[in-house]
Structures are given as structure tokens and as C-alpha cells.
Amino acid sequence: MFSRKPFPLCSLLLLALILGACKDKPTAAAATVLLRVDNRTVTLEDFKRDFAKSLPANQQLAAEERSELERSYLVQTIDRQLALAEGQKLGVTVTPQELETALEEHRRDYPAGGFEQSLLERNITIEQWRQELEERLIMEKVARQVVYTRVDVTDKEVDAYFRDNRQEFDRPAQVRARQIVVSSETEGERLLGLLRQGSSFEALAKEFSLSPDADDGGDLGFFGRGEMPAEFDATVFNLAVGRLSPLIKSEYGYHIFRVDEKREAVRLTLEQVRGEIRDKLRAEKEETAYEKWLQELRSRASIDVKWSLL
Template sequence: MKKKTTLLFSLSLGLSLLYLGGCNPEEKTKVALVPEDETIAVVNNQKIPLSKFQARYQTFLKKYGSLSPQGEDNRQTIKAIVINQLITEELMTQEANRKGLQISKEELETTTEEALTPYPEANFDQQLAANNLTKKEWKERMHFLLLQKRLIEQEVLNRIPITKREINAYFKAHKKELGHGKAVRVRNLTLASKSDADALLNLLERGADMKDLVRRHSISPDRVNEGDLGFVEKGEMPPEIEAAIFTLSSSNLYSPVVHSQDGFHIFQWLRTRAQSRLAAEDAKDEIKTALVTERQAETYERWLNRLKENATIQIDEKMLKTEEGF
């Protein structure tokens, strides 16, 4: 299914910018040899240990090495990407501290619990091992991502100016696109085999409770929401699933069993929402969000470049060039 598997921890801007921003190997960084053997870089007197670079470099190679061309030039490019990621993260941590931003223990615990919910313990441990992470390191990573998200919201997104004239111009240009198309809210029950799905569909048609069956039998991550996928519009699901969903109504509560790459699905109709178009005043928030989204990458880059220009950054280039990981 393309959409609405439970999104455990949505940091779309933060995650995408972290790995795309500041990773240009040609970037002009203040370079000097760092005299300490086990330090590969220093950012405003804060050391980045060689061991941290090694771990990130190995993870990068493990995940993306097979997709990258082989050769010395490519290895040096990857190293430049990795060291720039680490420098960017250190700059962000320092800036968040300078601004007094904090993540409470309760917020971190809630986020990590939500992230772990769909994963059986053994599967999650395998994921950590594949990324060269311990649970402690993973939790520290989650803390950084939360802090990074808060910093970017405060220092980048909330500072993008949007004028009333721009909102009005956007409304005139996109009037037909604003609002919602016809949508159906559904609950999803996913089984591993067709025979299981057929058996449970039979129970549903005899009056069984869909939420109870989802909790006890569904193999989909959305079981944490009792299978509720929210409103689904056309074009958001594979054709075979969309066809089943859009035949549902108050007089046709359950779909036939539908097969997808994720398993065998039964969908329950919950509600149909009619197509609607927004008036200019009602569309204001949606338009502002769209305009901010259009400008966020460029604004982020300018902000990050300012951080780098005002920082003292040293890289042990000799160590970086010869280091091969561990």
C-alpha cells in the first residue's frame, strides 16, 4: 500500500534536509590539521571523534555502497558527505543549545515508544544491528532529530515571510486545487493468507467487530490505530485497493478480499466525504503552508550557510583521506 501505513515519527523536513543540506564535497570549509590523533574534525572547539566518523562511514557504505560507483574518487566523495553530515549535526546541536532549546524526558520517551510500537523486539534489534547502532545510540539519535526539528521550525520555517498579496495570488492561480476531493474513510485488516482473510470476512459478515479483529489478527502497522487509515482520496492507493475502497458505502460495509504486496486486505467503510472547494479566507492556512513548503529548502540552505560562515571548522584532511573505516 502506498499511503497511510502508520507514520511513526514524521520529521520530513528535518530528515531530508539533514542528509541533503551541507553535504556538498566542494563546500569551502576552514581547513587545518587537528593535532590530536583520534579527532577528525573540530567545530567551534567541539571535537568530532574519529570513531564517530568511522561508524557513520561504515553505515553509509553498508546501506548505499552497492549503489555507488567503485573507485578511490567515489570513496573520497562519500567521506566528504559523511564528514559534512557530522559537522552539520554538531553545528545544529550547538545552535539549539545556544537558543536554549530542550527536549523533555517525557517527550523523548513518548516518541521512542511510538517508534517501537509496530516492531517486534527481535525485528527492531536486527534493524539496529544493520545500522551499526545500539539502543542507547538510537535513542540519542532520536533526541537529536527531535531537537533538530524544533530548531528548524523556530529558526527557519517560522521565519519565512508570507504576505497577504502572495496568498491572494496563490489562491487565484490554484483555486481549483484547494479543498478536498471525494474521499472515503476506511479501516484496514491485513492478513498473511487468503484463507485467513476469507475466514475473517465471513465472521465480519456475521456481525463480528472489525476493530477487535484488527487488534488480534492484523499484520499491518496500522493496527496500532485499529486499522483506521483516515480519509483516502483517489490516486493515493494502488488501483486494485482504490477500486475496492470506492465501492464501499453505508449499505456496503466490507470490501471483498484484496491482494497487495503487503498481504490480503479487508476494508471497512466508516464515512464518505464529499468533494469540497475552499473559499479564499478558509484556504489561507493551507496556502501559507504550501508557500512555506516551496521556500523551505532555499531558506534552510541560507540559514545553514550562515551558521558555517560564523563557525570555526577544522578538518584533519590527511586523516580523512587515508581513513578506511574499521
């Protein structure tokens, strides 16, 4: 079935790629050291294990592709070690409450039990994941404290971006809709009957819909024409707010839609989007500043990599 939400494993893969699980810990005398970053070491065994955990479960890779990903992962591991070392120097820590809040935010990206199941499939314990999350939060704090405070966006830059990218702010008509997706016409007609009798759309979506947006009561958010399959557009853009659609068949199953809100096409003014532009430019500047900061750390650090082991 169709959903505009990203598949939850994507966020877990991104977290694993950024974090790894290379810890400062004693290793056996016979362990092969793959990486030294100042006084921190990463063994080949630890790296191979953590790299494997960073990949989607049961993914098969060609030898060349795997080698390329390993090298990229090792570069990210170096940067991570450098950032964590800076955090240690600055005395940056994460409180238990901050850790629990971040953990719950990640859990909300999954259906009930889905987060734990994802960890199980990847052979990662919740304790390991907490440690990795804590390190990510430390890295974010270090970046805010050392890098992002130096970033500024001026009104002149905002004005120039708006002038040079005026077409971005001509917004097409949009609708906000909900859907229920089922596998059979019979089930769809049954639910449509319940809705017409006054049953809650959100409750039925949560209980019966097969779409990933079911946990949000079938909420698809706002979207414009062309962002959804053609049969969706033909229905929702001609549906009055609050009205139910008939049963619609698609390659994903049988759908029932309800339009909750409509936005007319609008040509936004500079003042309406000033904050949006400022946030966009700030994010771009922060990314550039962070990479420059990492380059400075690399230039000062003693880094020894045995690339031949990969």
C-alpha cells in the same frame, strides 16, 4: 500487501542522516582527526562508524556511491556541529519529559518490538539513540528560537498562491477505508464470516492482518481514485459506508474492505484552505531561512576537513 504508510526504517534513516553520533569527547592522541569545526573535532574512526550506522542494515554500496554518500554525510555533520554549538551558546536544553515524549512518538511508527529490533539490526543502543534524539531536539529548538521567529507569511502571499494554483484545491471524491489482508482464501473466508456475525473489524485486523496498517485496525486513511491498486478502487468506491466487501484477491494476498467514510468531490474556497496554504508557505520559507542561517554560521566558523581521508 499494500499499505500507504511509509516503511518505518525510512524515518530511522532520516534521523540518522541528520544526527550522526559525533560527540564532543576526548580522543586518543593517535586518533586521526577528519574534521575540525572551531573547537570541536570528529575523528575518522568515529565518522566511519557513525556513517555505517546511518545506512540500512546489510546494504551493499558501490565504491563511488558510498564515497558520494560519505561526503554528503560529512557536510551534514558540519552543519549539525554548527547548530549544536549555537544551542550551547544560547543555553538551549531538553527536559527529560520532552525527550521521553519524542521517543514514544517515534516508537508509535513501529509494530510492537519493531523499534528495538531496528536499533539492534543497526548496532545502535537505546542510550546512543536517546543522545542523538536529544541533540536533534536541541537543533529544532535553536531553529525555532533563532530562525523561524523571523519568518512571516502575509495574507497577500496566501491570496496570490491560491490564485496561481487554483487547480490544487479541486479535490476529487475520496473514501476512508479499512482492510484486513491474509495469505489464504480459507483464512479470508473465515474472518469474513466472523465479521458478518458482528466481530470487531479493528480487533480482527490487529490480530490477523498481514498489512503494516494492522496496528491501526487496518485504517488506510482517505484516498482518491488511482492512489491504490485498481482492484481496490473497483471495490471501495462502489461500497456503501459501513458495508463489508467480499473477499478480494490481489498480488498482496486476500483482502476484506470496509468503507468508514466518503467525501464528495469539492471545489474548495480560499477561506477553506487559507490555513493550509499559510502552513505550506511558512514551511518553504523556514527551510530557506534555515539554509541561509547555516550559510552564515559556515562563513563565520573555522572549518578544516581532510577530504583526502574519505
